[in-house]
Amino acid sequence: MMTESVNTAPEVSLLHPSGGPPAVPLVAIVGPTASGKSTLGVWLAEQLNGEIVVCDSTQVYRGFDIGTSKPTAEERRRVPHHLIDILEPSEVFTAGEYRERAIGVLNDLRQRKLLPVLTAGTGLYLRALLEGLAELPVRSEVLRAQLRARAERNKPGYLHRVLARMDPTAAARIAAGDMPKLIRAIEICVLTGKPITEVHKGVRARLEGFRPVKIGLMPPRTALYERIERRTIEMMDRGWLAEVRTLIRRGIPATTKPFSFIGYGDLRSHLEAKSDLPHCVTAIQQATRRYAKRQITWFRKEQGVHWLEGFGDDRGIMRRALQHLREELGEGYESANHAGAGR
RNA sequence: GGACGGGUGGGUGAGUGGCUAAAACCAGCAGACUGUAAAUCUGCCGCUCCUUGCGGGCUACGGAGGUUCGAAUCCUCCCCCGUCCA
Numbered sequence: 001m002m003t004e005s006v007n008t009a010p011e012v013s014l015l016h017p018s019g020g021p022p023a024v025p026l027v028a029i030v031g032p033t034a035s036g037k038s039t040l041g042v043w044l045a046e047q048l049n050g051e052i053v054v055c056d057s058t059q060v061y062r063g064f065d066i067g068t069s070k071p072t073a074e075e076r077r078r079v080p081h082h083l084i085d086i087l088e089p090s091e092v093f094t095a096g097e098y099r100e101r102a103i104g105v106l107n108d109l110r111q112r113k114l115l116p117v118l119t120a121g122t123g124l125y126l127r128a129l130l131e132g133l134a135e136l137p138v139r140s141e142v143l144r145a146q147l148r149a150r151a152e153r154n155k156p157g158y159l160h161r162v163l164a165r166m167d168p169t170a171a172a173r174i175a176a177g178d179m180p181k182l183i184r185a186i187e188i189c190v191l192t193g194k195p196i197t198e199v200h201k202g203v204r205a206r207l208e209g210f211r212p213v214k215i216g217l218m219p220p221r222t223a224l225y226e227r228i229e230r231r232t233i234e235m236m237d238r239g240w241l242a243e244v245r246t247l248i249r250r251g252i253p254a255t256t257k258p259f260s261f262i263g264y265g266d267l268r269s270h271l272e273a274k275s276d277l278p279h280c281v282t283a284i285q286q287a288t289r290r291y292a293k294r295q296i297t298w299f300r301k302e303q304g305v306h307w308l309e310g311f312g313d314d315r316g317i318m319r320r321a322l323q324h325l326r327e328e329l330g331e332g333y334e335s336a337n338h339a340g341a342g343r
Numbered sequence: 344g345g346a347c348g349g350g351u352g353g354g355u356g357a358g359u360g361g362c363u364a365a366a367a368c369c370a371g372c373a374g375a376c377u378g379u380a381a382a383u384c385u386g387c388c389g390c391u392c393c394u395u396g397c398g399g400g401c402u403a404c405g406g407a408g409g410u411u412c413g414a415a416u417c418c419u420c421c422c423c424c425g426u427c428c429a
Contacts, residue, residue, distance in 0.1 A: 033381075058381055068381080094378040124380050133377050173375080178384040181376065188377095200377060262381045286370085291381050297374060 024110055025329050026210040028055070028118040028126060029312070029321075030299045031217030032292035034228045036312025038071045040217065040321060041119040045079040047322055048333045050115030052081040053105055055129070057098075057122040060087050061258040063247055066240040068261060069231070089247070089256045095128035096138070102129045106210060115333055116210075123298035130212055132205035137191040139184075147183050162186055167195035213328045215321050216305040217312050218296070225289050227311070232285045235263075244268055262287045 027044065029037045041052050054060075058068040062085045071081055082105045087093055102125075109116045120126040151159050159182040164171035166189040174181045188196040219227075244267040252259070259265050263284040270280045299305070306324050310317040325333075 056381090057379085092379055095380075096378045099378090122380065124376080124378085124382095128377075131377085136378065138378065175375085175384050178376085180379080180383050184378075196377090204377075257379055257382095260379085260382070264381095287381075289370095293372090294376095294381090298376085298380090 023209055023211040025333070026106065026116045026118065026212050027325060027329075028120055028130075028212050028214045029217065030120045030123070030126065030214060030302060030305060031312070032224060032295040032299075033069065033121055033288060034224060034231050034292065035217040035219055036314070036317075037119040037121065037217060038069075038075065038312075040215075040312030040318060041117045042071065042075045042079050043318055044322060044325065045115070045117045048115050048117075048325060048329070050079075050117045050333075051109060052079055053102060053109075053116050053118045054081060054084045055098075055102070055118045055120035055122055055125050056084075057093065057125060058258065058261050059084050060093055060098075061085070061089055062087065063089060063243075063250070063252075064258045064261065064264065066235050066238055066243050067263045067267075069235070089252045089258050092257060094139070095124050096133055098122075098125045099128045099133065103207070106207075110209070115329070121295065123295065123302070126302075130207050132207065134200050134202045134204055136188055136199060140187060140191060143187055143190060144183055147186060148179075151179070159183065159186065163189070166190075167197055169197040170195060212304070213325060214302065214305040215324065216299060216302070216307040217317070218307050218309050219311050220309070223311075224292060228288045228292060229285045232263075232281060232288060236281060241267055241271070245271060248272070262291060 027048075027050065029041050029044075031037050038052075044050065045052055052071070054071075056068070058064065059070050060083060061068070070084060075081075076084075083098070083101060086101070106116050118126065118129075147159060157176045159179070160171060160174070160176040163174065163182055163186050167185065170185045170189075174185060176182075185196045188194075188199055192199055240263070244264060247259075247264075248268060248271060254265070254268055259268060266275075266280045266283055269275050270277055306328075308317050308320055312318070312321075
């Protein structure tokens with residue numbers, strides 16, 4: 001049942017740069033929402049003796065299940081899933097925290113000689129994990145509140161001008177209307193006393209000890225959009241509205257982070273303000289399409305991805321993904337339980 | 344048969360003589376993004392040519408004519424749609 005570990009056959013090229021343990025493979029499945037990452041991930045994990053590590057900023061929240069398209073109970077029974085349902089709705093989560101938690105999970109899987117299969121919808125989180133983040137101070141809510149207040153008191157473009165004084169390079173790269181990024185940039189400058197451009201030049205703490213093998217799902221655009229539209233209807237049929245009603249009844253405020261996820265705010269206002277439900281559904285479909293497009297833009301830049309032009313639940317795509325992984329992973333990753341399945 | 348209202352670029356829709364290839368919004372496309380990223384933001388969006396420029400040409404506001412230096416905008420006729428009256 002236990003795989004023959006690659007650890008037993010150390011190769012110089014796989015050695016940890018600092019002389020630590022040799023690198024073991026890690027599978028990362030990237031792709032836009034509704035492309036079938038979960039389905040493919042579960043199946044691959046079964047074939048290759050792995051477990052799922054979710055890389056998604058929304059599925060970490062408990063209680064927000066249908067709208068975030070979490071893996072089904074059945075899928076979770078078949079293969080253990082990590083970093084899902086780990087937070088209360090009131091908790092704030094960041095890319096940096098994701099990285100820390102994920103490293104913990106990865107080390108655990110390595111010890112147990114299991115293959116990590118990341119299903120990644122949140123590009124920033126994947127990058128934070130794999131490439132690391134620069135040594136930066138964490139958010140300062142006090143400073144942020146001050147900045148926001150001052151921005152309101154002044155003319156539009158105020159924060160952009162402030163940043164331009166502290167770090168012209170950063171100001172040139174951030175649009176005057178992009179509040180979150182302006183605030184973070186100023187925050188870093190204030191807290192470190194250095195321009196954010198300088199700070200970003202510092203070394204990023206790359207993930208060590210793992211060798212990422214990336215698979216990308218890129219279905220044809222029109223088919224993806226159609227599936228998004230259908231999936232939204234299915235979510236409604238499966239009781240999304242009831243889920244939101246329950247969350248409201250539990251007293252979870254609308255200002256809470258997960259209520260900013262696609263659909264949750266809309267459905268909440270439908271329930272509380274009686275906004276038109278069909279329009280609501282249309283708006284959700286639209287927002288999801290836009291989101292998928294942003295994901296595609298992000299992942300296109302991702303290095304070293306083996307792209308497959310279809311959905312992750314398509315037999316042909318599944319087989320091609322498995323075949324590619326067999327070539328990349330080398331010996332020792334065939335699951336005894338499932339070897340030969342899916343043929 | 345009569346009275347109004349209306350027909351604008353993929354959609355909604357503003358525009359009542361030149362500043363209009365035509366506001367705005369949506370859809371679409373492309374992009375940025377190192378700590379709330381399902382967030383936030385930017386560009387393009389009739390066709391075409393090149394020396395890619397606040398560049399040239401062509402086509403466009405239901406149809407056909409007309410007025411005018413110049414028309415989506417004014418006039419005439421026709422066609423369609425909506426509402427109301429017979």
